[in-house]
Amino acid sequence: MRLPYGPVAAAAVLTVCVWTTGYGAEKPMEPKSYSFPAADELVDTGPAWRKQMDDSVVFGVQGDLHSDRVKEADMQRIYADLPKVGADFVALCGDVVGFHNGLREAKNARRPVLHGFGDHECFEEWGYIWCDENLPYTKSAVQVPAARRRTGTVGWHQEHPFNMMLTEMxxxxxxxxxxxxxxxxxxxxxxxxxxxxxxxxxxxFYLEWFRKDLEENRDRTTVIFTHRIVFEKGNKWDNLGKWDEIVKANPQVRLILYGHYHYAPEPEQKPFDRIGNALALAVDLVSGIPKGRKADDEMHEIGAYALTAVNRDGIRVYMRFLDRPTPDGSAVLVHHEAFESSYDPSAPTSFSLPYVMTAGSRHYAPAIQMQDTQLRVWGVEREQMLPNPVFAEPGMPFAAGDGVRLEPMAEPNPLDIPKMLKLSVAKAEGSEAEPAVLATITMDLAEKGKTERWNTGTGEWDMGEYMYDVLAIAKGEKGRRVWVVVETLNTDGSIEGRYVRKMTMSGRQNAHYIYQGLGVGWNRSTKTWIWTPGPRGKEDQWIVEKQPRTRESTQVRICLTTPDRVAAPEEIFASVFVYTTEGFYTVPTGGRSDDNPSGRDWTRDIEVEFGGKRFGERQTLRDGQCATYELGDVLGGTEFGVVNCGGSRLALVEIKGRAPALMRHQIRRIVKQPDGSFTAGPVCEGADSNNPAKGVTKIDFFGSAEFNGRPVRPKMDGSHADLGEGDAIRFGK
Known part of the structure; x- marks a missing residue:
């Protein structure tokens, strides 16, 4: 259809000035020219189109803001445009980068924001490039007392891997x-x-939840928001096929929108890829639509964003231009997936919220009121590769160095490990050039695990191998240096890669730790294989050195050493764990043994407390197994947590039910009044909370309500608002 106000010249040129931000000040780049769509490519966005949008679920989609890639002003223009197109919400498909940016978007938005998390949020979560070398646990304990342990510490901090094991959120x-x-x-x-x-x-365990979630919504048209598309090249593992199988087995999944790509995929990259019935589409949409658009014509650079509408006759994906050719903007239809959908504007809103938790961790129910609430507790399986790391079985897996006696010993420690390795050192003659070996252990590198299987190709986008994480903690006399040397060994015993991580003890009352990833990855910018941070003693740097191939070593050797001269007898306590990398949620488990050759363990003796009541009956649950409990109506801010959890020491705690409004960021305690209305109380966390969102609570409305006496409903300003203490909410019947 043509625009009602007349044609637009096909050769109209849009000139855009693009800036990029490095670590210093912003620097201007050359202006970019882009041919604006021809008139016959534009849809008629007049009254009929707007009426159609009002009778649809409409949402804007953006990804990869990256602090400086998509400017705040660009996003503000999108937020200002959403009311014009009848949007219900906006979805951010990961890599917002930085909690401050996420909160900025929450502040600026005029519609509910669905925050997705990307690989850079994973970086922020752990900061694993900057893994700490010498952090006494007492420092962590001071910064994160028990009262704060649901909040986590500020992003890019060295303590995250350790604190997550200590019930950090x-x-x-x-x-x-x-x-x-x-x-x-x-x-x-x-x-x-x-x-x-x-x-x-x-x-x-996420895949099992995902499978169940889709099975329970088989009759509902489904849209998935993600960051890195799960079948993306370079990230192929055993669960690749499982994810595909789940989606293919659920034909109601019709659209997958993903970020990560900072460009519009070229036709040869299959921008209209499919898994079963599902169309997979990058949020930067497709090069060549409209005509003349190149892959590097990024949406925010040309004043556009992805807009999607789901109504009774299917899904439409638009490229929405903000203010051209008129101030009211325009749109190009990128794709119409025609089918009879499950769209029903009278249907209630419901949520399913599965939290990964460990013993001692806490969360707070985010819905103002969730009705017909179910609590589901899922098993979580994990694997730890080192034999018998907590000495649960007889035997000594470590070999002692000269002048050292080894034995398992019960010793207080922050990870609640039943036994640590006691090293009784009679003497040692170490130096920085040649540290003395106190204890050593060698293990095979498994090439197949439960979930952590990397692809074995050697192409530019292949990772080519397993990635491993090594965790070691140690306690000893003040000033004693303990170095952990991690070496990957070839079949002939030669060393392929060497990592040295350094700790200085501060007394037996303190525990120090190191956390080291090891492996080889492909560096796209240098076109070389490189070791992950840590080899050759340069622990905190990316080592951009040519590597002729991906890792070929078949074993890893871990040595506890000291570069010091020990003249008088003393004791050192240590524990070591090895995991196939998972990005987060690493906790100590029992390790490989004759009875458990895989090194896997699962949720045991689980007990969950919800609103003061206990659930779980100390059951044992494996991946895909869950226990379900009916909770009825649950008020916002109700506390729930894991009281006891053995085995893998992790559980997936899910709350699901109907709710017309959801709190975001800091959760408040909600009080139900005698007349059926609700009042927001104080935040659930104490005044000492170090939550990055401290002081920020938003409320998102997905149904009709009154908020402080004013009517509010989806598609209108006020559906995304600040929520303060004393604010009143009343829902329609």
């Missing part, structure tokens, strides 16, 4: 108020928000 979940993966059914359409990882596979 990841900072990303803390500032967002929602889990990494979750789903929502809104006006009959089911939406699934999938968090992304860096180069890690999707954990199997």
């Amino acid at each position: 990841p900072p990303t979940e803390a500032w967002s108020g929602l889990p990494y993966w979750w789903s929502m059914t809104y006006q009959g359409i089911h939406f699934v928000v999938i968090g992304g990882f860096k180069c890690q596979p999707v954990p199997s």
Whole structure:
């Protein structure tokens, strides 16, 4: 259809000035010219189109803001445009980068924001390039007392891997108020928000939840928001096929929108890829649509964004121009997926919120009121590769160095490990050039695990191998230096890669730790294989050195050493763990043994407390197994947590039910009044909270209500608002 106000010249040129920000000041780039769509490519966005949008679930989609890639002003223009097109919400498909940017978007938006998490949120979560070398646990304990342990610490901090094992809530979940993966059914359409990882596979326990979530919504048209598309090249592991199988087995999944790509995929990259019935589309949409658009004509550079509408006759994806050719903007139809959808504007809104938790961790129910609430507790399987790391079985897996006696010993430690390795050192003659070996252990590198299988190709986009994480903690006399040397060994015993991580003890009352990833990855910018941070003693740098191939070593040797001269007898306590990398949620487990050759363990003796009541009956649950409990109506701010959890020491705790409004960021306690209305109380966390979202609570409305006496409903300003203490909410019947 043509525009009612006349044609637009096909050769009209849009000139855009583009800036980029490095670590210093902004620097201007050359202006970019882009041919604006011809008139016959534009849809008629007049009254009929707007009426259609009003009778649809409409949402804007953006990804990869990256602090400086998509400017705040660009996003403000999108937020200002959403009311013009009848939008219900906006979805951010990961890599917002930085909790401050996420909160900025929450502040500026005029519609509910569905925050997805990407690989850079994973970076922020752990900061694993900057893994700490010498952090005494007492420092962590001072910074994160028990009262704060649901909030996590501020992003890019060295303590995250260790604190997560101590019941810390990841900072990303803390500032967002929602889990990494979750789903929502809104006006009959089911939406699934999938968090992304860096180069890690999707954990199997999330896949099991995902499978169940889709099975329970088989009759609902489903849209998935994610960051790195799960079948993306370079990230192929055993669960690749499982993810595909789940989607293919659920033909109601019709659209997958993903970020990560900072450009519009070229036709040869299959921009209209499919998994079963589902169309997979990057949020920067497609090069060549409109005619003349190149792959590097990024949406924000040309004043456009992705806009999607789901109504009874299917899904339409538009390229929405903000203010051209008129101030009211225009749109190009990129794709119409025609089918009879499950759109039903009268259907209630419901949520499914699965949180990964460990013993001692806490969350707070984010819905103002969730009705017909179910609590589901899922098993979580994990694997730890080192034999018998907590000495649960007889035997000594470590070999002692000269002048050292080894024995397992019960010793207080922050990870609650039943036994640590006691090293009784009679003497040692170490130096920085040649540290003395105190204890050593060698293990085979497994080439197949439960979920952490990397592809074995050697192409430019292949990672080519397993990635491993090594965790070691140690305690000893003040000033004693303990170095952990990690070496990958070839079949002939030669060393392929060597990592040295350094700690200085501060007394037996303190525990120090190191956390080291090891492996080889492909560097796209240098076109070389490189070791991950840490080899040759340069622990905190990316080593951009040519590597002729991906890792070929078949074993890893871990040595506890000291560069010091020990003249008098003394004791050192240590524990070592090795994991196939998972990005986060690493906790100590029992390790490989004759009875458990895989090194896997699962949720045991689980007990969950919700609103003061206990659930779980100390059951044992494996991946895909869950226990379900009916909770009825649950008020916002109700506390729930894991009281006890053995085995893998992790559980997936899910709350699901109907709710017309959701709190975001810091959760408040909600009080139900005698007349059926609700009042927002204080935030659930104490005044000492270090939540990055401290002081920020938003409320998102997905149904009709009154907010402080004013009517509010979806598609109108006020559906995304600040929520303060004393604010009143009343829902329609």
